[in-house]
Amino acid sequence: MSQTYFNVVALVVSFIGGGVISALINWARVQSADRKERRIRFLNDQIRNLYGPLHYYVSQSEKLFEITDRFGKAYDEEFVKKEWSSAEFVRKTLDKETKVTIDIQNEYIHVVEQNNIKIQEILDSNYALIDPSDIDILLRFFEDHIRLRIERDSDRKTRTPHVIYEQVGDISFLCPEVIERIKERFLSKKKELDCLLKK
Secondary structure, eight states: OOHHHHHHHHHHHHHHHHHHHHHHHHHHHHHHHHHHHHHHHHHHHIIIIIIHHHHHHHHHHHHHHHHHHHHHHHHIIIIISSOOOOOHHHHHHHHHHHHHHHHHHHHHHHHHHHHHHHHHHHHHHTGGGSOGGGHHHHHHHHHHHHHHHHSBOTTSOBOSOHHHHHHHOOOOSSOHHHHHHHHHHHHHHHHHHHHHHHO
16 A cells, blocks of 8 residues: 555544544533533523512511611610609500500511411512522421411411421421521622632
């Protein structure tokens, strides 16, 4: 066989081999870009449909708890720690003012409960977007939310017998761990998305 034949074969093999390598590199690049694009879309869905709205409602509720706490402290300062006259008109005024203060606190908590209904709707509608590591903490929210609905009467007073309630455990309107997890998750998703969009 002639030297020319070997040169032609070598040229064809290197051309085909180079094409294959080039195709493999191009395929890997496309796969990486596609994976990145899918992750960006998924993060966008999580932020827009799940963690963003959850963050909005838990942040509102957190602020409402802060307001309620300020009312509680003011209540203690004004009505519990101070010495008041035992005169009847003073007692009537104090009874009225304490009731109004407690009613206002309860109304703030009622708004938290309304937020909880919206949170549950968001979770129900977007369950597939929940990070697996968040399921347990969100089930804790569900447990408290459903217990508040079932274990209270129409006046929002607990109807569960006290001894049973003590054994079953406390109910939270929105436990701090849920608030913190949702806020942390929202911020981490936003940060990851921002980093992917900058690349």
